[in-house]
Amino acid sequence: MGYKLLCMGIDIQGCLGYYIHMPANHNIPHTEKSKAKMSASHKGIPLLNKRRLSRTENGVEIFRCSSCHNFYPREGFYKNKRTILGLTSECKKCHILTSIKTRNRENGKRLNRESARRNRAKNPEKFRERELNYSHKREKNEKTKARELLNAAIRSGKIIKPDRCHRCGTIGRVTAHHQNYKKPLEVEWLCYECHGNK
Numbered sequence: 001m002g003y004k005l006l007c008m009g010i011d012i013q014g015c016l017g018y019y020i021h022m023p024a025n026h027n028i029p030h031t032e033k034s035k036a037k038m039s040a041s042h043k044g045i046p047l048l049n050k051r052r053l054s055r056t057e058n059g060v061e062i063f064r065c066s067s068c069h070n071f072y073p074r075e076g077f078y079k080n081k082r083t084i085l086g087l088t089s090e091c092k093k094c095h096i097l098t099s100i101k102t103r104n105r106e107n108g109k110r111l112n113r114e115s116a117r118r119n120r121a122k123n124p125e126k127f128r129e130r131e132l133n134y135s136h137k138r139e140k141n142e143k144t145k146a147r148e149l150l151n152a153a154i155r156s157g158k159i160i161k162p163d164r165c166h167r168c169g170t171i172g173r174v175t176a177h178h179q180n181y182k183k184p185l186e187v188e189w190l191c192y193e194c195h196g197n198k
């Protein structure tokens with residue numbers, strides 16, 4: 001509606017033409033100014049107008065948060081080696097809020113898994129000890145009993161552990177997933193990833 005009003009009294013064709021035939025930005029050759037800007041950015045030269053606002057208060061330099069626009073001293077920001085100041089552009093509070101907003105649960109799970117795997121490879125004894133302590137403390141519930149019965153069946157050869165995941169077909173270590181702990185020998189063999197997503 002607003003668009004029609006805008007075109008009233010002038011050549012409709014020309015008006016539409018303006019909107020439809022607007023060239024896309026990447027079809028325009030770079031200007032000397034924009035080239036200089038890109039070159040500076042590649043060399044890591046900060047643009048003056050892009051410098052973070054700062055001022056000195058009671059002898060302490062304080063910087064502006066890009067998000068809430070409040071000023072904080074260095075301690076109010078997390079460290080980030082990629083920036084000139086070595087600080088994130090957002091204050092700690094805003095940084096946390098942004099990371100919660102943009103958090104990707106699946107990716108987080110994957111990163112945790114990978115870091116646990118790395119730590120385990122670095123220090124297997126520590127992990128083994130921790131797991132052993134944990135298993136001694138844990139009381140035997142339905143789940144543990146089902147697992148014990150299943151392990152006994154595997155040892156005796158009654159059940160053969162496959163080498164691939166039932167769900168995604170990945171070859172490698174698989175873990176048993178119980179649909180029902182009352183039926184300890186009825187299991188679905190899944191890789192860590194598929195088991196984690198259950």
Ligand SMILES: [Zn+2]
Binds near residue numbers: 065094
């Ligand atoms: Zn902030």
Ligand SMILES: [Zn+2]
Binds near residue numbers: 166167168195
């Ligand atoms: Zn799988």
